[in-house]
Every structure is written in C-alpha cells, then in structure tokens.
Amino acid sequence: MMEHYLTLKLIHILAAVVVTGTGAGIAFFMFMANRSNNPQAIYITARHVILGDWIFTTPAVITQITTGVFLMNMQGYSFSAPWFYWVVGLFSFIGICWLPVLRIQYKLRELARTSVDSNQVSPEFKSLMKTWTLLGIPAFTAILGIFWLMVFKPFPVA
Numbered sequence: 001m002m003e004h005y006l007t008l009k010l011i012h013i014l015a016a017v018v019v020t021g022t023g024a025g026i027a028f029f030m031f032m033a034n035r036s037n038n039p040q041a042i043y044i045t046a047r048h049v050i051l052g053d054w055i056f057t058t059p060a061v062i063t064q065i066t067t068g069v070f071l072m073n074m075q076g077y078s079f080s081a082p083w084f085y086w087v088v089g090l091f092s093f094i095g096i097c098w099l100p101v102l103r104i105q106y107k108l109r110e111l112a113r114t115s116v117d118s119n120q121v122s123p124e125f126k127s128l129m130k131t132w133t134l135l136g137i138p139a140f141t142a143i144l145g146i147f148w149l150m151v152f153k154p155f156p157v158a
Contacts, residue, residue: 005074012067016150018060020143026052027136034129039115042125046109053102064091076158083155090142090149097139104132 026049033045068087071077077084111125149155 001074005071008067008070008074011063012071015060015063015067016147018056019064020140020147022052022056022060023136023140023143026057027133027140030129031133034121034126037121039112039119039121042121043109043112043116046105046112050105050109053105078158081155081157083149083153083157086155087146087149090146094139094142094146097135097142101132101135101139104128104135108132 029045030049033042036042072079072084108125108128111122111128115121115125
C-alpha cells in the first residue's frame with residue numbers, strides 16, 4: 001500500500017513540476033518573443049505556446065486533479081477540511097485565469113499570423129499580451145501558494 005502511495009505522490013509532484021515549469025517556460029518565451037517585435041518569431045512562439053499547453057499543461061493538470069483525489073483518500077484527508085478548501089480555491093482561481101489565457105493565446109496566434117504578412121506587430125496584439133501577462137502573474141503566484149500549502153499544511157487536513 002505504501003508503495004502505491006509513494007508512486008502516486010511522485011506522479012503528483014512530477015505533474016506539479018510540469019505545470020509550473022511549462023507555465024514559466026511558456027511565459028518566458030512568449031514574453032521574449034513579444035519584446036523582440038519580430039512578427040515571425042512571435043508567430044512561431046505563439047504556435048508553440050498553444051502546442052505546449054496541449055501536450056504538457058493540460059495532461060499535467062488532469063493528472064494533478066486525479067492523483068490529488070487519490071492521495072487525499074489514501075491519507076484519510078477530509079474533503080471538507082480548511083486545507084482542502086484553500087487548495088481547491090487556489091486551483092479554481094488558477095483555472096479562472098488560465099481558461100481566458102487559452103482563448104487569448106489563439107487570438108494572439110491569429111494576430112501574429114497577420115503580423116507576419118504585414119511585417120508589423122499590431123497594437124491589438126500588444127494589448128492582448130498585456131492582458132495575457134496580467135492573468136498569468138496571479139495564476140503563477142497561486143501555483144506557488146499551492147506548493148506552500150502542500151509542503152507546510154498550515155490548516156487542518158482531517
């Protein structure tokens with residue numbers, strides 16, 4: 001039984017690393033491409049950002065939810081405990097930020113494609129990038145908050 005718990009815990013931690021690392025990587029590369037004002041670089045990066053979210057982030061988030069529920073059951077943690085409410089609250093907040101970001105990324109990709117044709121980055125692209133960034137910062141901060149909750153468990157879990 002302990003072997004299954006440790007395997008699930010490892011998968012849960014690795015999924016958290018993938019979500020965090022992919023999020024930070026995507027943000028960095030999209031930010032740098034935007035700063036370059038190079039329409040071709042921005043377009044290629046925007047395409048890869050969407051792909052990265054589908055290949056890495058989405059499966060990792062699903063894995064986080066699934067393994068999290070299993071781990072809570074194995075540990076006997078209560079789904080009505082304050083700690084769980086904080087985790088779910090932050091996780092939901094991240095989702096509330098992330099879902100519009102996904103939609104924005106598709107719009108950014110289309111605007112970037114148009115920018116390649118005109119060889120000029122549009123003001124609409126720059127404006128949407130600001131919104132994308134403003135949604136990403138609190139979401140990433142909330143991810144760090146969940147890490148803190150997981151490690152320190154400052155609220156009752158049972």
